[in-house]
Amino acid sequence: MRYLLLLTLAISLYGGEKFVLIANKNFPLKELKKEQIKQIYLKKLRFINETPIVPINYTPRDPLRKEFENKILKIPPKRLKRYWMKKHYLGIRPPLTQNSSKSAILFVKKVDGAIAYIPHSELTQDVKVIYK
């Protein structure tokens, strides 16, 4: 019971942490609106100016991903799964996944059009914040 309470506390604390959306320093825009982020993560918007956009996601059970999908995409996981299944039959793949926010940050630093959401506490200097 004690462990269950601790787990619930840990999840609620994590859930309370805000995420920020970061991009490579060469990303063509200064900021993105919620609707634009949604379009990028649903692969409806794939280029901005001349730059191909590479959204980074986490594994399906990652709590930060659940938070992001609730607040930005606003699509329940089952329906999102069906959405990507439909897209598969239209030749479109879901966003790339990284195992941790650290590897997502490394990816964003290396690739011009890459964007990723990370916990606010892990924000570093070498990336651009485009949504918070």
Add this chain to the structure above:
Amino acid sequence: MKQILLILLFVVVVLKSDEYQIGSGIKIPKLNIYVGGYITADYIQRRDDYNRLRIDDIALITYGNYKRFSYLSEFEIKDAYFKEWGKKKSEETNTHLKIERLYFDYVYSDKLEFRFGKFSTPAGYWNLTPIGALRDSASNPYLAYILYPRYSTGLQVSYEDHLNSGLAYTMMIQNNDDLDDRYNNILIKQHSVAGVEHVGEDISVKANIGYFQTKSTTKFYYFLLSAQYDQPKYQLTAEYGARNKSVPYSLYVQGVYHIASKHDIIGRFENYKIDEGAYRNEKIGVLGYTYRPISPITYKAEYQLRSYTNESQLKLSFSILF
């Protein structure tokens, strides 16, 4: 028969792969190409003692991209096995591989995209769900068969200003024969369609106008108005269209209610009038149930109550996506 065996062999290889997740295809190592497919089967029992069992589709899809270019191919064996009994008796197998879709895309900019090849005609919402297995109901509304050619072979241009407006424009032109006219509902040699769509948070609306010329040189003009309303618990889709000479009107309204995570119920009302020598004016009510034990496997059941009562029917279907 060889084609069926090759596809089944591919399915076995795919299912045994470690990285494979059912329903999302598999990547060919070292190439940016994905391969997937689907199999569907259905059974119909009509009130006038007509029964039909068939393996409807065995399809193989490949797609890939390189920088701004991408391609998709879909080859399909239609009616691989087909048996009718009762009022009409027949049994046959087919192994001819048909081209359902084969196209190349070029993303010119964040607003402008080009498509070239054979693809689903960019009209309405129903026609743009690429395969039946992904749709909620076991059957398609009549509007999807009678109003316009479901596939076109030509050039499509799409424009959407994602960053500033919710409007999307599409224009498609075909001025040649179908890439594989064994796979289309209407045999055409010319087709053009233009559309504008407003995509909102919950509701999307679309208007299309089109023109096509059949191989027998008959010319048709048509329009289609479509709307889709999406909520977490349910989805409503409605389409209304007409065609000069032979389809004074055709419409359907469909609702899908997600009763639980794997269970949906579907209700649809259809009304159409078509000139088949004499006018056929029909109303159809559809009540259906869809069960997905896992997302890529679907069992569907529906009953169609039709104003031509002898044609009222039960339809069951099964599909697996891989």
